Amino acid sequence: MAFIISLLMFPIHERLDNKMPTMRNTSALLSCVILTVIIVIPLLLVFTAIIQQGSSFSQGVYHWVAEGGVQDLLSQPYIVKIINFANSYLPFDTLEPSEIAQKVAELASSFGTHLVGMSASVVGSATSFLMNFGLMLFVLFFLLRDHDRIISSMRHIIPLSRSQEDRLLDEIEQVSKSAVMGSFLTAIAQGVAGGFAMWLVGFPGLFWGTMMGFASFIPVVGTALIWIPACLYLLLVGDTGWAIFLLVWSVAVVGSIDNILRPLLMQGSAGMNTLMIFFSLLGGLHVFGLIGLIYGPLIFAITMVLFTMYEEEFNDFLDKQDNN
Structure with missing residues (x-):
């Protein structure tokens, strides 16, 4: 990961290096500091706000349940019709509004406890992230400082011609940039x-917007994991207009960002069309986890380049094999 980030950071580092040609250690250190300011500080601010909004949201849900919000909801005419329909046709025990209200109250009372546990988990993950980030910065410092020497050593070891090496390294740089831009900029957007839509309809915007950003990394379903339950909730409480607005906004705006922006940012690498991008992202997630959103397209693109170079190098042999 440090190697990939060094490719992304190198234009900034090169400017610093040109201004301080005799101070390579200082320029590499400044590049690492800039990266830290860009990534770590905003993340800490966002996570702090998320925990605050999540806590306020859980308290609001608990008070709504305690003040009889569930009973008022279940007494709505269309909810009564749905329960009666379920009791008439579905093959299980009858649904009683009092039992449903009791179950919701139990979930609401335990929600705060779960949120505290999740917050502790987030803090633990943040600690682990900071440790790994510190290790990555340590490696990144030497990759930036000794960039030319490392690239020269790689060129010397790789058993390819200079033009093939240039092609392979250019492809790694291009796909690294497109994978980062395609995945993370799409999630942010x-x-x-x-x-913004969640804030308009009355939900904590920063909290649920961040949840949508994380959900966008999940293939196929993505942000629908967040906005579908939100639309259903708005329908149940009678805010039909806001529910329709959130549905239309999520499908037309949020969905189009994923369908247009991600493929657009990841085009132009090793002939990767939208379908191949999808499978490389899916395979990367399955094998490597979240970081596979970068590794999957990178491995796929390098493989395609190697196949193309092999075909060009042994084209005459392959034509003879086809004719035999």
Whole structure:
């Protein structure tokens, strides 16, 4: 990951290096500091706000349940019709509004406890992230400082011609940039658009916008994991207009960001069309986890380049094989 980030950070580092040609350690250190300011400080601010909004949201849900909000909801005429329909046709025990209200109250009372546990988990994950980030910065410092020497050593070891090496390294750089831009900028854009809509309809915008951003990394379903329950909730409490607005906004705006922006940012690498991008993202997630959103397209693109170079190098042999 440090190697990939060094490719992304190198234009900034090169400017610093040109201004301080005799101070390579200082320029590499400044590049690492800039990266830290860009990534870590905003993340800490966002996570703090998320925990605050999540806590306020859980308290609001608990008070709504305690003040009889569930009973008022279940007494709505269309909810009564749905329960009666379920009791008439579905093959299980009858649904009683009092039992449903009791179950919701139990969930609401335990929600705060779960949120505290999730907050502790987030803090633990943040600690682990900071440790790993510190290790990555340590490696990144040497990759930036000794960039030319490392690239020269790689060129010397790789058993390819200079033109093939240039092609392979250029492809790694291009796909690294497109994978980062395609995955993370799409998640940020969807989170901002979704959070704005959530704020308009009355939900904590920053909290649910961030949840939408994380959900956008999940293939196929993505942000629908967040906005579909939100639309259903608005329908149940009688805010039909806001529910329709959130549905239309999520499908037309948030969904179009994923369908247009991600493929657009990840085009132009090793002939990767939208379908191949999808499968490389899916395979990367399955094998490597979240970081596979970068590794999947990178591995796929390098493989395609190697196949193309092999075909060009042994084209005559392959034509003879086809004719035999």
